Amino acid sequence: MEVRITELLNGLELDALPLEDSPVVSATKIKELTTMKLQQTEKKTRRRAGKRILALALAAAMILALGITAYAGGWFGLNEATIGGQTLADSFSDGEYRGKAVVPAKVISLAGYAGTAEFQASREWREFYNDYVSHKYYGDTFGQDLGEWGSARHVAYDELYTPALCEKFKEISEKYGLLTRTGKYSAPSLNNYRDLCEIAGISPFLDSDGRSLSWGGVGDYSVYDDGSFACGDCWWPEGKPGETDAMIYDIRIYRNVKGSMDTGFVEFGADEVLDEWEYTTAKGDTVDLVLGESKALILCEGEGAYVTVIWGQLQIVREKGLEIDRGTLERYADTVDFGSLSSVGTVDWRGSGDAYSIPTPEPEG
């Protein structure tokens, strides 16, 4: 096992480190820069809030004009995050595998809503990726054989495993001025929920009542150097924590920092019946909730990040006899501090994460 000494020292805080103070930068200059940066942040926040208010006002005017209710028409929430109507699925013919093919689906971005750079980039990427995989790469390959080149590189973003994919990814991220992640930190060294919060630089966001398994340090965590992360969670809506049959076990929490390129998505069946509504949590955060047959979602946008919570495998949960309704989802939403999850974090990249870069494309062949 090899570790970098410089990275081992990332967490060191000593008050008497031997280094001479030297006025290489003037306090006046630093004050000017910090004031400017803080003003820029405030302007962005005000602009976003203004856009939101304007969008709501326009939507309200349309609702009045059309005489319909907002959610019955699907005007808010999920439609704003829908990036496409197709996804990839394995295809078979006469018992033979025929590669990946596009099939109808409702595909939701994990980063951004309509009109944002993150959303546009996510949509363009999804269209390219679906086309690429269904026509050029997986056509005669079963089981996602990434090959030597891809296996060595796809750790950065799961879907970057050929030079052509890397090239397109760079092109889209540059087109929309989005940052790409260059470091990832995950198990086995990151196996603690508190470490996750510390690295992302946000306050703990799960209630410590024992109903959320992540407090036990069991979640499946990945955190990136921009403060984005994904983590797993389990939750007991009823019964005693620890009882397997009373547990909703397939919960994933995604925090995608604004200004970064992300390729994540979640999909529903094209004909799946979805119930959508807006909810204000016990902690005062407004979130969009979506309850489908296969999954449930909680969507939230904050100053610093887009947050998506996905409950998967709902059919299995229902087969166990657990009731999943609006109230269940709202009770879980009440246990999460979405304000913290979507806040501007102070990333503290202190661990020995895998540093990487999106590789320079080479001729494919």
Place this chain on the structure above:
Amino acid sequence: MTEAIALAKLKSGDQEALGWFIDRYGAYVGAIVNSILSGAMSRADVEEVTADVFIALWRSAGKLIPLNLKGYLGRIARNTALKKLREQRQELPLEEDMLVLEEDGLIEGMTLRERDSLVREAVLSMPELDREIFLRHYYYCQTVPVIAEKLGLKPNTVKSRLLRGREKLRQSLTGIEAVMGGG
């Protein structure tokens, strides 16, 4: 104004309190950032990163306590500068940055906090001069010639002290002692 009062004001959103921290620690933070970035980046980059450190202080004030804020700022300054360097694909001019550990070493399965604590103990247990040389090199990324000049030592002496420091750290992280040569 005391540090505790300044932090309380910072938590309440008082920008003057941020100015107080810049006056107090700006030279310290600037020196750390400059130590890591100088030679690879411009003075404007050093100023930019130094400002980012105080923006980080502003944003994280809510979770801080008035205890060793200088140490906190030092760590944030170092890590922010190293991140900037990494983004620019710049390499650090360090002596043997990689430490080879046995597979079943003590740090396997540790949380970050536990590992940080172990590393801290190892560094603090080094003889004073070894510790200073070790931290100047691996924490502030000063080169061997620079350290030798600042401390009035021969470069080979600095290198041998660094070797001892690396071995001390390796022992602490693996729990295994090795027979050392002279130095």
